[in-house]
Amino acid sequence: xxxxxxxxxxxxxxxxxxxxxxxxxxxxxxxxxxxxxxxxxxxxxxxxxxxxxxxxxxxxxxxxxxxxxxxxxxxxxxxxxxxxxxxxxxxxxxxxxxxxxxxxxxxxxxxxxxxxxxxxxxxxxxxxxxxxxxxxxxxxxxxxxxxxxxxxxxxxxxxxxxxxxxxxxxxxxxxxxxxxxxxxxxxxxxxxxxxxxxxxxxxxxxxxxxxxxxxxxxxxxxxxxxxxxxxxxxxxxxxxxxxxxxxxxxxxxxxxxxxxxxxxxxxxxxxxxxxxxxxxxxxxxxxxxxxxxxxxxxxxxxxxxxxxxxxxxx
Amino acid sequence: xxxxxxxxxxxxxxxxxxxxxxxxxxxxxxxxxxxxxxxxxxxxxxxxxxxxxxxxxxxxxxxxxxxxxxxxxxxxxxxxxxxxxxxxxxxxxxxxxxxxxxxxxxxxxxxxxxxxxxxxxxxxxxxxxxxxxxxxxxxxxxxxxxxxxxxxxxxxxxxxxxxxxxxxxxxxxxxxxxxxxxxxxxxxxxxxxxxxxxxxxxxxxxxxxxxxxxxxxxxxxxxxxxxxxxxxxxxxxxxxxxxxxxxxxxxxxxxxxxxxxxxxxxxxxxxxxxxxxxxxxxxxxxxxxxxxxxxxxxxxxxxxxxxxxxxxxxxxxxxxxxxxxxxxxxxxxxxxxxxxxxxxxxx
Ligand SMILES: Nc1ncnc2c1ncn2[C@@H]1O[C@H](COP(=O)(O)OP(=O)(O)OP(=O)(O)O)[C@@H](O)[C@H]1O
Ligand code: SF4
Ligand SMILES: [Mg+2]
Numbered sequence: 096x097x098x099x100x101x102x103x104x105x106x107x108x109x110x111x112x113x114x115x116x117x118x119x120x121x122x123x124x125x126x127x128x129x130x131x132x133x134x135x136x137x138x139x140x141x142x143x144x145x146x147x148x149x150x151x152x153x154x155x156x157x158x159x160x161x162x163x164x165x166x167x168x169x170x171x172x173x174x175x176x177x178x179x180x181x182x183x184x185x186x187x188x189x190x191x192x193x194x195x196x197x198x199x200x201x202x203x204x205x206x207x208x209x210x211x212x213x214x215x216x217x218x219x220x221x222x223x224x225x226x227x228x229x230x231x232x233x234x235x236x237x238x239x240x241x242x243x244x245x246x247x248x249x250x251x252x253x254x255x256x257x258x259x260x261x262x263x264x265x266x267x268x269x270x271x272x273x274x275x276x277x278x279x280x281x282x283x284x285x286x287x288x289x290x291x292x293x294x295x296x297x298x299x300x301x302x303x304x305x306x307x308x309x310x311x312x313x314x315x316x317x318x319x320x321x322x323x324x325x326x327x328x329x330x331x332x333x334x335x336x337x338x339x340x341x342x343x344x345x346x347x348x349x350x351x352x353x354x355x356x357x358x359x360x361x362x363x364x365x366x367x368x369x370x371x372x373x374x375x376x377x378x379x380x381x382x383x384x385x386x387x388x389x390x391x392x393x394x395x396x397x398x399x400x401x402x403x404x405x406x407x408x409x
Numbered sequence: 410x411x412x413x414x415x416x417x418x419x420x421x422x423x424x425x426x427x428x429x430x431x432x433x434x435x436x437x438x439x440x441x442x443x444x445x446x447x448x449x450x451x452x453x454x455x456x457x458x459x460x461x462x463x464x465x466x467x468x469x470x471x472x473x474x475x476x477x478x479x480x481x482x483x484x485x486x487x488x489x490x491x492x493x494x495x496x497x498x499x500x501x502x503x504x505x506x507x508x509x510x511x512x513x514x515x516x517x518x519x520x521x522x523x524x525x526x527x528x529x530x531x532x533x534x535x536x537x538x539x540x541x542x543x544x545x546x547x548x549x550x551x552x553x554x555x556x557x558x559x560x561x562x563x564x565x566x567x568x569x570x571x572x573x574x575x576x577x578x579x580x581x582x583x584x585x586x587x588x589x590x591x592x593x594x595x596x597x598x599x600x601x602x603x604x605x606x607x608x609x610x611x612x613x614x615x616x617x618x619x620x621x622x623x624x625x626x627x628x629x630x631x632x633x634x635x636x637x638x639x640x641x642x643x644x645x646x647x648x649x650x651x652x653x654x655x656x657x658x659x660x661x662x663x664x665x666x667x668x669x670x671x672x673x674x675x676x677x678x679x680x681x682x683x684x685x686x687x688x689x690x691x692x693x694x695x696x697x698x699x700x701x702x703x704x705x706x707x708x709x710x711x712x713x714x715x716x717x718x719x720x721x722x723x724x725x726x727x728x729x730x731x732x733x734x735x736x737x738x739x740x741x742x743x744x745x746x747x748x749x750x751x752x753x754x755x756x
Contacts, residue, residue, distance in 0.1 A: 304531060305526060305528060305531035305532050306531060306532055306533055306534045306535070308488055308526065308532075309524075309526060309532045309533065309534075309595070309598070310534070311488045311518070312486050312488055312518060312519065312523065312524040312526075313518065313519035313523065313546050313549065313598060313599075313601075313602075314515055314516060314517070314518035314519030314520060314546075314549050314550070314602070315519075315545070315549065316515065319545075323534050323537065326534075326536050326537070327534065327535070327536050400536070401536055402535070402536055402538075402582040402584065403535060403536070403582075403584060
């Protein structure tokens, strides 16, 4: 198990290097280069060249990549001229906000999804099952920004029950929870829907497996049988949960923008619209890193619960 | 299928006393009816089956695919879908399983009566180790047993089913074992509660030919050792001949012939049994199974007369009008055929 974990971590390293190269190239290839903000509008070509030189922008690409990577590893992702802040500072703050939103949305969405999927799967063909299927299909087909707008106009606009936006953590726990309700509701819906569907499908599948009869025939109670069933059905749920958590931690641009939630999505959105490339670069790197780490954790967890996965890797 | 050749010779060479009348019945089934109820009609898979199996006795049930053999075993152990109608009596040491509370019935499962399924590849939970599955079963049937005791019992069981280095095998997942090994584990699980009756649904069909013979021998040995009654469903007449004291032949949800293994397999008195044996012998000769011509009747609407009449070479007009009566053809040997004990029995 430990060796498998080490192997997986080892596999993640080349992926991370690849990601960092792509993110680095992103900045050098795109127009509106890094020096743009530093060079006065009326600079002569000679002045431009001098500035580029002093920034090391005329060095060969590999040299610049290594220099950039070393800085990045030391936590220096550059300085945003537009925001007049260190990129790393901006990222820490935005990631923290997104993390709160993502964590609450993920826990809620996955828990509810598991519960609904379990109930539907074990009561296949009943009214409950059909209702869950319809709800989860709706959750999948309606885009979360649409849900966000609806929620916003009903609960923040019409009823004024919850604030319409912003993370208000410094105004005490009640305000914080109130400010989370609407973004979490719209953010967790898809996670819940996907988790419910995958869980239901897995449970229906496992319930028809032969070994379930063996379990019943040896006298296990229905609850004990279902523990076995859940253990067998959990693997695909882990996979989709990983993808969902990754997506949530990446920050939903639309949901965060609608609720003016100062997270990664919103940071990325404003950075792109103001051509703030250092921030785009830093944010992309952090999001990619998040995905790789989440996938790594899912892989290891999956191997821990499912020997078939372990066998396939080892 | 290698075990099917020379059925008659082997059966005749086997001397096995008919002890069913002396020993107390550990399983007695009376007029069992199993009907799967669906929106598109009811399927009467078992239509009035009665038999007894004494402690230590072995009954083999043979019959074509779809004759209701599995449905019968499932009804006895009680794992049919909830919508299934089950009638009759299933007496285990005198107590009727069908009259018990759900809870008592569940408790009897695995402890008093257990079941071995056809395919060991799929009969074990793939994500639990052999140890967890065995210990779980043992704990179910021995209240208050410690983990350590349950584990040593598990090792003991694996030894009993002749699995080499059982300590190491405990740590294995089913996928890490061969088909034969898995079936041994399944058998170990089936005897974990020291049941009085073991039901086995084609326990060797899914195995390699070479492994089949060994598992059959193991079955015989184990069943004697734990002194349980055994009901084994099989397509393989060789398996029936090797294991069984008695053989029952099932057709369209009914037993159509029942007697000692020797009697039924060497002097069959029902045309259907004859056909089964013919098919088996020919299968052994040219290595190609040849079925009885025609197909069994729909279990949704059974014919008024003998269910075998449409396929029977001996059928006479009377066969079509009323169900065939049960005719004794010898002591403890009967046949559900109008012509039984007449010219129909050519052997
Ligand atoms: N759950 C069910 N619902 C409806 N019909 C069923 C169900 N289970 C079995 N049957 C039907 O009952 C009949 C008997 O099936 P069963 O599985 O007992 O046959 P079998 O003798 O074991 O055959 P095989 O040798 O192929 O295993 C078949 O016609 C089958 O289609
Ligand atoms: S009763 Fe008639 S049809 Fe049925 S098996 Fe006997 S001879 Fe054949
Ligand atoms: Mg069957």
